[in-house]
Amino acid sequence: MSVTSDPLQPSVSAGSLRSALGAAVPVVAPEDDGYAAARAIQAGGVEHRPAAIVRPTDAPEVAAAVRFARDAGVEVSVRSGGHSVFGLGAADGSVALDLRGLDGVEIDVEGRTAWVGGGITAGAYSHAAGEHGLATPFGDTGGVGVGGITLGGGIGLLSRSLGMTIDSLLGAEVVTADGEVVRTDADHEPDLFWALRGGGGNFGVVTRFRFALHEVSQVVGGVLLMPATPESVAGVVAAADAAPPGLTVIVMVMPAPPMPMIPDQWHGRVVVMANACWSGPRDEADAALAPLRDVAARAGGALLDGLRPAPYASLLEGGPPGGPVVATGRSFFADGVDETAAAHLLEQLESCDAMMRAAQLRVLGGAVADVPADATAYPHRAARMVGNVAAVAPDAATALGYTPWVDALAGRLRQGDAAYVNFSLDGGEAAARAAYPGATWDRLRDVKRRYDPQNLFRGNVNVPPA
Ligand SMILES: Cc1cc2nc3c(=O)[nH]c(=O)nc-3n(C[C@H](O)[C@H](O)[C@H](O)COP(=O)(O)OP(=O)(O)OC[C@H]3O[C@@H](n4cnc5c(N)ncnc54)[C@H](O)[C@@H]3O)c2cc1C
The missing domain is CATH 3.30.465.10 (Uridine Diphospho-n-acetylenolpyruvylglucosamine Reductase; domain 3)
Incomplete structure (x- = not known):
């Protein structure tokens, strides 16, 4: 059977693909049981239908699938952890490579x-x-x-x-x-x-x-939760920015979820969650974390102080709750958040009626800024902070209704037009130009021309060949 759901893509014969790859490489086509599970990705509201999903386990199998797609003139999409928020790990009509078997x-x-x-x-x-x-x-x-x-x-x-x-x-x-x-x-x-x-x-x-x-084995980290005020939002970001480089802080400003460790009376009220990780000498941890705790004390006291010694890998275990929800969001870079911007942020988070809405403020600097801007294809080394504003809804249509809200709020917080590619919500040209400004764009397009002149790999924030 030949399948494509994207009118711009030629069709793919699953039989020919199976013959090209050999019986050892699983290929899941739309008519097969298991297709729905195989094409599923993390992002809610994304319903892409690849022409076939291939599950290689080594480089030669990947190479055979790439050659097949190239000869058929069909896009290759690549899925690793499946967390692309716009679902390009399994693009419409593509030969989708599910790399989860390459896990050595x-x-x-x-x-x-x-x-x-x-x-x-x-x-x-x-x-x-x-x-x-x-x-x-x-x-x-x-x-x-x-x-x-x-x-x-x-x-x-x-x-x-x-x-x-x-x-x-x-x-x-x-x-x-x-x-x-x-x-x-x-x-x-x-x-x-x-x-x-x-x-x-x-x-x-x-x-x-x-x-x-x-x-890095034991770090001192976890969540410090405090009431959200303009002073606490701006104060946590400023304290994280002034901290020694051994401390990294990711700040969430959002209505408190109804979790048992958060006092009941705070459920649903906007709070600041400072997700901190001190990876410097253990005996310097308290001094490094003290300015964050001081901000909490000035805001009325910590609602939860979960900062404690822990294996580093255990800090990665949290994550958004599962379930069929859809998010719309916008990312930005800024130098920080002053109290005026923080007051506006809080007004917006309090008045928005999305089932969940949040701003995430990641303080950069330290070792990120030690690398020259042109040493890699991430050129935003001087940015002090990367942020995200997001609204969560039960379905894609409702989520779309919050796009003007996230755009306006991110627009108020951003400084400059640049964006971090991994937080892009679409793969269009504007997203690519924001991620790769100036000389980075020109050099990437030149490398793309040399390694992928036909743009076979376009299921991403796409850099067209020069
Ligand atoms: C809940 C959540 C938390 C996040 N937290 C962070 C964070 O803390 N820091 C941060 O920087 N980002 C974060 N991100 C963003 C994340 O880095 C990007 O969404 C990233 O693209 C996800 O990678 P993936 O492999 O899981 O996704 P996939 O959907 O599997 O892949 C995304 C794209 O990456 C490319 N790709 C993946 N693997 C390969 C490969 N082996 N070879 C070639 N191309 C490949 C493909 O173009 C693919 O379409 C987060 C995203 C989510 C949803």
């Missing part, structure tokens, strides 16, 4: 490096590394794929102490658009290596990543 981890404890499969989650790898008292920096959620977060940059709980994920990337094994398996690092295919560090999935399918590992 080889840790060289002495050499402080690891080779990891392109489909493993950040949490699974972090737990494996954590058994040796080692870590590579990822984000704040273990379920996110190493593939997507690394290729977009990677901002998380170790960013200020150890840098972004891409700053620990030492090399990669990549299947390029011509179906070749290449190794890249600073000395081999260096332009490709530069582009992979922030340029997203535009340049090939990464079947293995080679990471540096750092000595």
